[in-house]
Each structure stands twice: as structure tokens, then as C-alpha cells.
Amino acid sequence: MHMKKKSKKFSKSDRKLLIVPLAMTAAMVIFLSALFFPVISDLTSIGAMFFSDKQVDYSKSYENIFVPTNNDSDTIDASKVEFPTINKQFGELKIEKRDVNTKLFFGDASVPLRNGVGIYAGSFIPGYGRTILVAGHNNTYFNGLKNVKKGDIVKINTSYGNYKYKVTDTKIYNANSKKSYDLSAKEENLIMYTCYPFDQLGITEKRFFVYAKKISGPKIVGLYD
């Protein structure tokens, strides 16, 4: 008697029904990748600009790296200086006679100006031997500038040193005047500015500038070693 063969769980035909679609899918991936490689490559490059493992912080909080110091030396090595990055508080600025006592930030966008005064990122920090351009709002932290006179002392305290500047002049310029500051100056100078007139409602077209020269504080050395 001829015994019927036990049917296998998956016949050859059933295996084909599983394997062929998988093989076809793989072939599609290879074929389409090769065909659209330039487009995929460009899209991947563009896409990489919008994706990051680092989470974006949308909050308006800021980091404070300022720690008061008693450093009285004439110089400080660059390796000992924690250079601030944008929106970090790294010091304080005071004009004691004129009721100016505020946090000092690096950068002059909304976070610094909301919480204190900020150094324009295209200028320099104290100790660099160049121009330090500081902005602040006239109705908040730089309101005291309206009373500043020649000879007033401005103190900037940072974690790496304490600096003093003497006011040499005040001037009023239009907001987009190029004559108001010189970022290429080769000696350390401080320029503070704010909207003018003070206490006026709205966005004014003029700016009030206070110019000061450095009188003490450590020079940062070893910058280009």
C-alpha cells in the first residue's frame, strides 16, 4: 500500500511565497538607492542640519560662570581663563556713583539684555587689550548712564580678574552710525551704550555712548601660543 507522504509544514511553493517578496524588496532597495543616490545624498545633508542628538533648550534661562576673585596680578595666562560663550553671565559691571550695578553677559541678544548688560560678541572681553562694546537698556540696567560724567570709574569684575576703567567722554550718535565705535583699536577701551533719549517711550533713533580707558586689571597672555 502506498503511504501518503506527510505534507511538510511549508511546501516549496509556500517558501517561495515568503522568500521572493523579501528578495524583491531587497532588490527594490538596491535599485532605488542607486537610481536616486544623488537626491538621497543631498536630502540627507540638508536633513542633517535639522537633526541633532543634543536636545534644544528653548528656555530663556542662562548659565552663570562668574565667581568673584581677588586676582591682583598684572597678567593672567589664557589657560586659566574660562572664556564665556553666548548668553553666559561671566561678570558684573558697576558704576557706583551712578547707581549702575548689573550682571555682565557675553552676547547682547534678548537673554543678556533682559537680565543685565551684554558684550557684543564681535568685540572683546576685559583683559584682551581691545575694544569692549557693552549694550544695555536705558530704562533698566543702563538707566544710570544718563548721569555719568568724565572721570567716573567703571568696575568690571570677572572670574579671572577685576578691571577698572575711567570715563573719558560721552557722545550721542544715530543708531547706525559707524563713527560711534572702533573695534580695530589696539589698546583696551570700554564703550557702553544705550538708547537715547533716556526714559522716552518707543524705539529711539539715537544712542548714548560712554567711552572709558582701562586703568587696571590683568592682561590675558598666552593667547596665541
Place this chain on the structure above:
Amino acid sequence: MNITKNPKFKPVMYTILSFIMGICILGCALLATARFTVLNPDFYIDRLTKTDYYADLGDEITESLVDIGNASGIDESFFNNLVDDVTLRKDVENYITAFFSGESLKINTSEFQKTIRTALDNYISRKSIDPSTVSESSINNFVKEATNIYVSNVQLKYFSQIQKSVLGYIPKVNILIFVTALIAVAIALFIFFTNEWKHIAIRHIYYSTASAGLFLLIIPAIVFLSGMISKLTVLTRSLNDMYTAMLKAVFIVILVIAVLLIVISAALWIIHSSMRKKASS
């Protein structure tokens, strides 16, 4: 020997046709997804309604206005409820509709400017502000800057640069959807009617739908398992909400189409198996 009479020729030909049909089904599915999502204004409007986009956008505009308020001697409290949610939503929806209909993307800010000027007048009288400190040009500068902030936030970033290209693509996508669907149907009919054994024809059609379904399944699987969408980093929270919601929706649509194709493939498998049993008996 006539190659077409070679018994190995027909299976090879049908397999190649299946492959081409699979590519067409895949193309049609992806193009249709694009047409009914990222190339469709209703998709944007619907997605934006389902996220916190308008709330976040309102907060962002208010924050930026507070910053210029600080530069203008105006209290933060002035800006509470200044940005009206209803007007904001209307302006964004009009912007999206104008984008897809090829109209100018200029935003009508007359209502916003009117609101801000009225609020300023009330603020000045409420605070008994000295008229000598109120200069018409400074107020105008403030209103102009505030309006610029409002407009730049309502306008979706990069949309004005891509409007012409996107509108050019839409008719081409419509044609391609039709063409790929037509080719897929034509190949299916050819396979079916030129095959003596109908269960073999069904099998070849099954190969196309199954491979297209598997391919489509890979795309959202990679995206969702890698957590790619959560790594999106866009300039503002509101835009991040918007693009995240839209990307998720697009890949879910692809996933649904993939599942549909796999279900169709399963049905074809069953039909093929039952027809094969009948044929062999």
C-alpha cells in the same frame, strides 16, 4: 529556438513585470502620501490645530515683543493678551492657503497695528506718562518693529523661498500618481490575462504588493525605532511642534498604506493557495 516558447522565459518575464509593478505601486503610494500630506494645505491646517502650535507661537511672539518693550520703556504687563489667538490662527491659516494657491504671502497686519496703537494710547493715559517723553517717530518705530516681529513669526520659515518650486511640483506629482497607477494596473491585467494558470498570475501580483508593502514598512520602522523625529532641532518651540507633528503624521500614513498592502497580499496568498489546490486536484 523561439525564446518566448522557452519554458523558463515566461516565469522570468513575469517576475520582472512583478518587480516593475511593485516599483509602480511603491511610487504611487509614496507620491499619493506626499500629495495628500505635505503638498496639501488642509493637512497643515489640521495638524496645527491638533498641536500646541498656536499657543507656543503666541508665547514666542509675546516674548519677542517684551524684549522690544524693554528697549522702549514699556512694561511687560502691556503685552499680556496683546497677541489675539483668533487673529493669529486666521493669519497663519490664510498664509498657508495663500502659499498653496500661489497668491502673495504678504500678511495683512492692519488689525494687529490697530490693536497695538490702541493699547499704547490706553497705556500712556493709564500710566499718566509725560507727553514730552512720547515722540511720534519713536512710537512709529516701536509699532513697525512689533509688526515685523508678528509677521516674521506668522510666516513659516523658508516657505516664501520654496513656494514657486512646490507649486511647480504639484501638477507633476498628480500626473505621476496617475501614470504609476495606470502602469501597475496594466501590468496586473497583462499578467492575469496572459497566464494560463490564474493562480500563478495571482502569485505574481502578490509578489508586487507584498514587496511594495514590505518596502513601505521599512521606512516608518526605521524612523520610529531610531527616534529620529525626537531629534528634530528647529529654531523655535512652535516650529518644532509643527514639524514634529507633520513628520509623525506622514510616516503614520506610510505605515497605514504598508499595512494595507500587506493585508491585500495576505488575501492574495489565500486566493492563490485555494486556486492552486483546485488546479492540482
